[in-house]
Amino acid sequence: MTAVLCRHFGLRHIEIAEDIASDTFLKASEHWAINGIPENPAAWLYTVARNKAKDYFKHISVFETKIRHGLKPDNHKWENDFEFHEEIISDSQLAMIFAVCNPANNPESQIALALQILCGFSVEEIANAFLTKTETVKKRLQRARNNLRNDDFQVETLTGPEIRSRSDTVLKTLYLLFNEGYFSKSNHQFIRKELCSEAVRLILILTENPLTNTSQTNALLALMCFQSSRIEARINEKGEAVLFDEQDQNRWDKSLIEKGNYYLINATNGNEISKYHLEAGIAYWHTTDDKNKWRNILQLYNQLILIEYSPITALNRTFAFSKVYGQERAISEAEQLHLMEHNQYHGLLGYLYTPSNIPKAIEYYEQAVKLTTSETEKQTLNRKIERLKRKDDGQYR
Incomplete structure (x- = not known):
């Protein structure tokens, strides 16, 4: 509108x-x-x-x-x-997506502005997405809006140069939007389905226009479909988070997996391999029961970490490493990351130490509880701690 x-x-x-x-x-x-x-x-x-x-x-x-x-x-x-009417709405939305990703702003400001205008994010939610202070985001948005107002960009039919100059930021924005919905850090919600749906809706608009229907666009949409297929299985009837290994696969949406396969095939119509291709490939293997799936996932993480390093990617790669080579060998991999400020780092070490050293596993899980802001994640971690304490046969007191 x-x-x-x-x-x-x-x-x-x-x-x-x-x-x-x-x-x-x-x-x-x-x-x-x-x-x-x-x-x-x-x-x-x-x-x-x-x-x-x-x-x-x-x-x-x-x-x-x-x-x-x-x-x-x-x-x-x-x-x-x-x-x-339908055509005006579709064209206007597509143009607006590119309008707010203004090259006059730096990438962080472009993404913050797009999250606010296109997706309805609050300042707090944007701050969570960037892991920064709300005051910093407010100032960033104010400057970005001033640049947007001074821009001569028209919310009308897009041209090739306009699309090429802003495509990377547009895709990154939609990627962040989906991630905020899939693993929300705000409003004490573990999953925000409406944000996932909004991200899928916006990227579908890109696939419907020949100028924006690129291999990267299809790869990102494939990733969203694969991830969305497991949303219902990630929360139980009590509203508690369910880890991947414990999910009921009967609750996975097979139609979304099929759509993910369709868009992933479309994404291979070229020579480009982006981070979205690799992440979509990882998500695809998660939907299979192939005996070699974790080796394939690890290989994809090895490629992904070279394209774009992030702490989360490094931690996920280490988890996949543990599935292939065992938890003992994965401990040294994890400890070399030195991500002491990240709750996922402590949660991973808690998982890796569980078979061999329950007191140490509990210690890491308790540190993860202190660092997370997600109420659902705290509940999940505390359940693990309680289970480990019952297993410990008196060693942990």
Whole structure:
């Protein structure tokens, strides 16, 4: 809705478009609570948004003071072509995705802005995604919005150069969005399905346009499909996290696995191998029962860590290493990482020490509890600690 409105207001006045969108949903919450949800909720929302935009433009004093001098008459003939039909919505969303990824901003600011405008992230959620302070994010967003307003980018049909200059940031943004949903660090939720769905929805828009339907796009969509297939199995009926080895595979969504296979095949129509290809490959092997799957997963992690090192990738690689070579050998691999500030590091060492040294495993798990901000993860770790204490036969006191 904001994207379509910005076709007519221009990015310089994006806050006006956002306000109209917010007012539209506020009216819906009030009207629907009394009269019930309409037969076509989307059409109802777009009709209200269009009428609010008309009312706004008819308000002469606001038009004179805030709009007229900022509009380019040739580019904003809203009275004749202000519509919310399917093609306009799709084109506007695609263009808006690329508009907010403005090269005038550094990559971190581009991603923060996109997460806020496209995905509705709060400042806190963005800070969690970047593992930084909320005040830092607020300042970053303020600067990024100023650059966005000063940009001459039009929320209309995209060109090849515009796409090529911003594609990497767009894909990284959607990748971060999905990860925040799949393993949420905010709002005390372990999984936020709506964020995963939103990421899939946005990347599907990219696959529907020939200019953005690239091998990287398909690889990222394949990754999201594979990961989404296991969402229902990652939480039990008590709302507790279920680790991969303990998941009921009957709860995996086979149709999403098939879609993941389809998009992964599409992603191989070229010579490019990106981090998304490798991560999609890792996710694919997780869906199989092949006896060599962990060796294949480890090989892919070995390639991934060379393309883009991150602490999480290093920890995941070490876990795969333990599945291939055993937990004893994996301990030295893990300890060489020296990631003492990461709760996953301590959680991994807790897992690796469990067969050989229960007191030490408990010690690492307790440190992981102290470092995590996820309530669900704390519950999972505490359950492990309790189980280990019962196993210890009096050694841990």
